[in-house]
Amino acid sequence: xxxxxxxxxxxxxxxxxxxxxxxxxxxxxxxxxxxxxxxxxxxxxxxxxxxxxxxxxxxxxxxxxxxxxxxxxxxxxxxxxxxxxxxxxxxxxxxxxxxxxxxxxxxxxxxxxxxxxxxxxxxxxxxxxxxxxxxxxxxxxxxxxxxxxxxxxxxxxxxxxxxxxxxxxxxxxxxxxxxxxxxxxxxxxxxxxxxxxxxxxxxxxxxxxxxxxxxxxxxxxxxxxxxxxxxxxxxxxxxxxxxxxxxxxxxxxxxxxxxxxxxxxxxxxxxxxxxxxxxxxxxxxxxxxxxxxxxxxxxxxxxxxxxxx
Numbered sequence: 001x002x003x004x005x006x007x008x009x010x011x012x013x014x015x016x017x018x019x020x021x022x023x024x025x026x027x028x029x030x031x032x033x034x035x036x037x038x039x040x041x042x043x044x045x046x047x048x049x050x051x052x053x054x055x056x057x058x059x060x061x062x063x064x065x066x067x068x069x070x071x072x073x074x075x076x077x078x079x080x081x082x083x084x085x086x087x088x089x090x091x092x093x094x095x096x097x098x099x100x101x102x103x104x105x106x107x108x109x110x111x112x113x114x115x116x117x118x119x120x121x122x123x124x125x126x127x128x129x130x131x132x133x134x135x136x137x138x139x140x141x142x143x144x145x146x147x148x149x150x151x152x153x154x155x156x157x158x159x160x161x162x163x164x165x166x167x168x169x170x171x172x173x174x175x176x177x178x179x180x181x182x183x184x185x186x187x188x189x190x191x192x193x194x195x196x197x198x199x200x201x202x203x204x205x206x207x208x209x210x211x212x213x214x215x216x217x218x219x220x221x222x223x224x225x226x227x228x229x230x231x232x233x234x235x236x237x238x239x240x241x242x243x244x245x246x247x248x249x250x251x252x253x254x255x256x257x258x259x260x261x262x263x264x265x266x267x268x269x270x271x272x273x274x275x276x277x278x279x280x281x282x283x284x285x286x287x288x289x290x291x292x293x294x295x296x297x298x299x300x301x302x303x304x305x306x307x308x309x
Contacts, residue, residue: 002265006041006229008205009252011280012063013044013078015237017056018248019284025059027283029066034276035234036067039268040252042074044097044231048084064091076139080111085125089132096129097175098122099141100166102159103148106179110143115162123169137172141207146191147182156194163199173203175231178218181211185221192225207231208250209239210289215250216258223264230255234273235280235288251290253277257297270297 012032016023028046035043045067051058060077069075076095079085085096100118101107107115122140129136144151145159163174176195178188188206195204206222206229208215219230232252239248256268277293 002263004228005223005259005264005266007252007256007266007268008042008044008076008229008231009035009040009234010044010207010231010249011035011234011237011252013046013057014231014239014249015233015235016284017047017054018237018239019056021285022056022058023283025062025066028059028063031234031276031280031283032063032067035273036070036073037269038273038276039266040073041229041267042076042095044076044078045093047078047080048087048091048093049078049080053080061087061091064093078141079125081121082124082128085128089129089134089136092134093136094134095137095139096125097139097141098125099143100162101143101148101179102154102162103144103151105150106144106148109150119165119169122166122171126170138170139173139175139205140166140171141175141177143177143179145176146178146187147180149180156191159191160194160198163195167199167202173205174199175205175207177207178209181209181215183208183218184214185217188218189221189225192222192227196226203229205229205231210236210248210250216255219250219255220258220262223259223262232256234277235284235290235293237280237284237288248289251277251288251292253290253292257292261298 046060046063047054047057048060074094076097077088077093078097079088104115126138147154206227208218232255233249234252236248236251253273256266259266277290280288
């Protein structure tokens with residue numbers, strides 16, 4: 001039996017928040033509905049942040065209120081604080097994604113608070129969620145886990161220290177983020193083994209950027225180490241506004257194609273996903289970095305090969 005890999009798409013949040021032009025609500029809803037039919041495990045729909053901080057996602061409630069939910073699909077949202085969590089639960093979010101940086105400097109730049117204060121905010125969100133009828137899972141995204149654009153290298157011990165503190169609070173799962181695309185496969189494989197050993201019962205997801213061209217290699221390394229859940233963004237859209245030079249996320253469609261070729265079962269309908277991806281340039285008004293949109297899958301090349309040089 002093939003090993004199952006779960007894939008989560010973040011284009012509607014992580015991708016659209018970085019676009020120079022506002023993506024209309026109708027387009028967001030239509031895209032999310034189409035992604036819901038592609039066999040993904042989760043879709044990150046939006047962020048319940050202030051419109052002043054992230055103006056491109058100022059329609060969070062409208063988007064969540066209009067999407068057609070597919071049974072079994074998990075619809076998540078990023079929340080920066082307790083007020084964001086309250087808004088998210090009013091909208092019916094299944095899972096709350098909260099961010100904290102392993103790097104103090106990046107946490108101050110990104111969230112405008114210390115890591116210790118972030119820990120307190122997360123504790124408040126956990127208490128609030130426990131009292132909700134829906135009792136959503138709280139996932140914490142550990143930003144700059146592989147390196148920081150401000151401080152440089154990040155020690156594995158520091159990642160473990162903060163992950164331990166969050167686990168002690170009752171956090172349900174972690175997403176380990178290569179915020180600036182500095183990770184390499186050997187580093188990824190090593191940290192994956194450490195985290196899987198430290199948190200054997202904790203769902204772990206990896207989130208990579210392709211800033212230096214190692215995104216898919218890092219996915220392969222993490223999968224070999226035993227990681228079974230990944231974030232990706234349709235068309236490779238997205239990035240961190242507080243990570244200078246960090247380009248987009250790994251392409252969901254490229255990563256799914258690679259993992260399936262390696263023998264993993266992603267459960268994703270790749271043909272359906274590619275159909276949606278090919279429409280993305282028309283939504284955002286520019287080209288996307290998807291290799292499969294340009295070349296097609298290995299089983300179905302887009303066009304006959306030309307003479308080799």
